[in-house]
Amino acid sequence: MLQIQRLHDIYRPVDERRQDYREVERTLSPEEVRRQMQRCHNCGIPFCHGSGCPLGNAVPDVNAAAATDDWTTAYRILSQTSFFPEFTCRVCPALCEAACCCSVTEEAVMVRQCEKRVIEMAFERGLVQPVLPYVRNGKTIGVIGSGPSGLFVAEGLNRAGFTVTVYEANHRPGGLLRYGIPDFKLDKAVVDRRIALMEQEGIRFETDTRVGKDISAAYLLRRHDAMVLAIGTTAPRDLQIPGRELHGIHFALEFLQGQNRVNNGELATLPVNAKGKDVLVIGGGDTGSDCMGTAFRQGAASVRQVEIMPRPPEARPASTPWPSWPWILRTSSSHLEGGAREWNVASDRFVGSDGAVCGVEVHQVQWEYGADGRPTKPVVVEGSGRVIRTDLVLLAMGFTGVAHDGLVEELQLKQTPRTALMGDASRHVYVTGDCANGATLVVRAMADAKRVVQNIIHDLG
Numbered sequence: 001m002l003q004i005q006r007l008h009d010i011y012r013p014v015d016e017r018r019q020d021y022r023e024v025e026r027t028l029s030p031e032e033v034r035r036q037m038q039r040c041h042n043c044g045i046p047f048c049h050g051s052g053c054p055l056g057n058a059v060p061d062v063n064a065a066a067a068t069d070d071w072t073t074a075y076r077i078l079s080q081t082s083f084f085p086e087f088t089c090r091v092c093p094a095l096c097e098a099a100c101c102c103s104v105t106e107e108a109v110m111v112r113q114c115e116k117r118v119i120e121m122a123f124e125r126g127l128v129q130p131v132l133p134y135v136r137n138g139k140t141i142g143v144i145g146s147g148p149s150g151l152f153v154a155e156g157l158n159r160a161g162f163t164v165t166v167y168e169a170n171h172r173p174g175g176l177l178r179y180g181i182p183d184f185k186l187d188k189a190v191v192d193r194r195i196a197l198m199e200q201e202g203i204r205f206e207t208d209t210r211v212g213k214d215i216s217a218a219y220l221l222r223r224h225d226a227m228v229l230a231i232g233t234t235a236p237r238d239l240q241i242p243g244r245e246l247h248g249i250h251f252a253l254e255f256l257q258g259q260n261r262v263n264n265g266e267l268a269t270l271p272v273n274a275k276g277k278d279v280l281v282i283g284g285g286d287t288g289s290d291c292m293g294t295a296f297r298q299g300a301a302s303v304r305q306v307e308i309m310p311r312p313p314e315a316r317p318a319s320t321p322w323p324s325w326p327w328i329l330r331t332s333s334s335h336l337e338g339g340a341r342e343w344n345v346a347s348d349r350f351v352g353s354d355g356a357v358c359g360v361e362v363h364q365v366q367w368e369y370g371a372d373g374r375p376t377k378p379v380v381v382e383g384s385g386r387v388i389r390t391d392l393v394l395l396a397m398g399f400t401g402v403a404h405d406g407l408v409e410e411l412q413l414k415q416t417p418r419t420a421l422m423g424d425a426s427r428h429v430y431v432t433g434d435c436a437n438g439a440t441l442v443v444r445a446m447a448d449a450k451r452v453v454q455n456i457i458h459d460l461g
């Protein structure tokens, strides 16, 4: 049995944090983090490193160095596998922790908060400096999209000597880090700090530039030796049930981006405002929980999140054995702030009054399970129909693929049956991140970008 227990008290008080958009996590004291780092066994075969972290962060080595206050070594080890630990240490669900050897019998080591301490100490001590290539190789790359995968590709190729320009449709770089993930999870000053470093390294950002509309992909292919599409998966999954045309039904990202843009001064008023409203979030995932947290801060009268899938188990089921990423109930900081959560709820139709939504007719389902313990088929529970009262519905049911707004059509890129884009190495067109793999996580988008950096160095270097 470990003598030091995992720390659970990591958030600012609910009453305080619901009043602002500052990061919800409190700054742990140096002693608290040191004790958590000491829980790390420095295992002979560290599954957190080899199996959990898509970037391959050498977690035990980082922890061992940091536990002795050797921040230079800890940062040096961390920065060998990750260019941007300041993002993952704030938003990553920590796949490494699910693979931590301690978690077989006890609670996992608190890897994410330890990573945060290492990278923030590195910034504080001036260890994070622009990294310039020893020599430029004369080749230029156009990266389209500045989310985590685009930024990671740009950084990797710049370090390898390529001259990189990042084209971004939005007003500022960052992708979903800036226009999606709420400020209370990731302070945008953290994104700005990294972009400033990248600019000092010689990476150019051309924002307010939608490739395929403002400039053509053909022009970029002439201008650069290779092009990387890191355009994300922005097409949201819709809920086409009767009443969809009513006012007051919005996609989650429209709602979340509006708040991001008001916070950063790009917009004066919220395009979708939850103030005083009974908010219904349809979709039980992380985006839905971000909507809940944002709705609380906007002053919603009530917030409810419904999900058609069943409530996941509290403990790791046999279908997702250690060290895989488990299918378990996840309770975010936003869930801890209030509101209601329901599972097994299917939506039948939006109910309207004077052209605006005033409710959603739903029914309960019961799931049939496969041999592996995973839900396979929903069965209607007879007589369970009811109407949930709401005047603001937020659709947070995931994303169906890339936006078809000119670029993909112009390049005539193939797509997999699941709508992921495929690159075309013969034309030196590469794809990475969510657009190549489907909507996933910041850490996976960055790990995929690492692969593309290697491919381009191999093909053009």
Ligand SMILES: Cc1cc2nc3c(=O)[nH]c(=O)nc-3n(C[C@H](O)[C@H](O)[C@H](O)COP(=O)(O)OP(=O)(O)OC[C@H]3O[C@@H](n4cnc5c(N)ncnc54)[C@H](O)[C@@H]3O)c2cc1C
Binding pocket: 091, 092, 093, 144, 145, 146, 147, 148, 149, 150, 151, 167, 168, 169, 170, 174, 175, 176, 177, 180, 181, 182, 185, 209, 210, 211, 212, 230, 231, 232, 233, 253, 256, 286, 287, 290, 407, 432, 433, 434, 435, 439, 440, 441, 442, 443, 445
């Ligand atoms: C609300 C929300 C919350 C999330 N929270 C988390 C979290 O807490 N932790 C986590 O790990 N993951 C989270 N994710 C997932 C994560 O944000 C994504 O997996 C990740 O951002 C994908 O990175 P990317 O670089 O592939 O694409 P994106 O971040 O989507 O960036 C794509 C960029 O390409 C730009 N672009 C698109 N088309 C063009 C064009 N034609 N020309 C120029 N630019 C273009 C877009 O404007 C955008 O800036 C969240 C996702 C959402 C939607």
